[in-house]
Amino acid sequence: MPLLFQYDRSGEISAMNGEFLRKCLNDILDATGLTDADGCPLDFDPHDFRRIFITDAIRSGLPPHIAQVIAGHSDINTTMGYNAIYPAEAIEAHRAFIARRRALRPSEEYRTPTSEEWDAFLGHFERRKLSVGICARAFGTSCIHEHACIRCSMLRPDPAQRARLTEIRDNLLARLTEAEREGWLGEIEGLEISLAGAQEKLALLDAEQARTRRTVDLGMPSFANLAGRTSTADQP
Structure with missing residues (x-):
C-alpha cells in the first residue's frame, strides 16, 4: 500500500x-x-x-x-x-x-413561472394530503396505483391515523372472507394486495414507534478506556 x-x-x-x-x-x-x-x-x-x-x-x-x-x-x-x-x-x-449547476441547466428552468404553473405546484402539495397520511410522490409525477393509496409504497402513514388503518385492515379481512365464501375470484386477488399493503403500513408504524422508544445503554467509560482509545486512534 x-x-x-x-x-x-x-x-x-x-x-x-x-x-x-x-x-x-x-x-x-x-x-x-x-x-x-x-x-x-x-x-x-x-x-x-x-x-x-x-x-x-x-x-x-x-x-x-x-x-x-x-x-x-x-x-x-x-x-x-x-x-x-x-x-x-x-x-x-x-x-x-x-x-456550475446553473451553467449546466437550461436557462428556461430559471424563468419566472406563470400563475397557472404556480397554482399547479401548490395544488400538488395540497393533493398529497390523505386520510391516513401523506403521499410522497414527486411533483409532476402521476399516481402509479390509480389512487389505491393503501397499496402504494409512496404512502407515508400518519401515526395519529393508526386506528383508521386498523379499521381498514379489519374491513379488508372481512371482505376477503366474504369473497372467498361466495367464490368471487375476481376480487380475491385485489383484496389480498390491499390487505398486504395495509399490514405493511401498520408494520411500518410499529417499527417507527419501536425505534423512537428504543434506548441504547452506552455505559460509563473509564479513564483507562478513554486513554486507550485516544492512543490507538491517533497514532502517527
Whole structure:
C-alpha cells in the first residue's frame, strides 16, 4: 500500500518509523533557531502537523477516505475531525457549486413561472394530503396505483391515523372472507394486495414507534478506556 513517508532500501520500499521522523523534525527546528514565546527551542511532534496535513490534503482534492487510510484512522469521522473547514470557504464553495449547476441547466428552468404553473405546484402539495397520511410522490409525477393509496409504497402513514388503518385492515379481512365464501375470484386477488399493503403500513408504524422508544445503554467509560482509545486512534 502507498506510504506517506518512505525510502528505497535496496530496491524495497520501506516505511520511515516515527523516531526517525521525530529526529528529522528536531534537526530542522534546531537549524532554524526558532523559539517559542518563552525563548525555549520549539518542540514539535509529527502528530502536531496532522490537522494541517489533512486539511490541506482534502482542500486540494484528496478524497476523505484516502486521507483516512494515510492517517491510519479506523473511523472516517476521526479524520474529518482534523479537517478544518472555515465558514468563508464553505460559503464560497457553495456559491461555486450553484454557479456550475446553473451553467449546466437550461436557462428556461430559471424563468419566472406563470400563475397557472404556480397554482399547479401548490395544488400538488395540497393533493398529497390523505386520510391516513401523506403521499410522497414527486411533483409532476402521476399516481402509479390509480389512487389505491393503501397499496402504494409512496404512502407515508400518519401515526395519529393508526386506528383508521386498523379499521381498514379489519374491513379488508372481512371482505376477503366474504369473497372467498361466495367464490368471487375476481376480487380475491385485489383484496389480498390491499390487505398486504395495509399490514405493511401498520408494520411500518410499529417499527417507527419501536425505534423512537428504543434506548441504547452506552455505559460509563473509564479513564483507562478513554486513554486507550485516544492512543490507538491517533497514532502517527
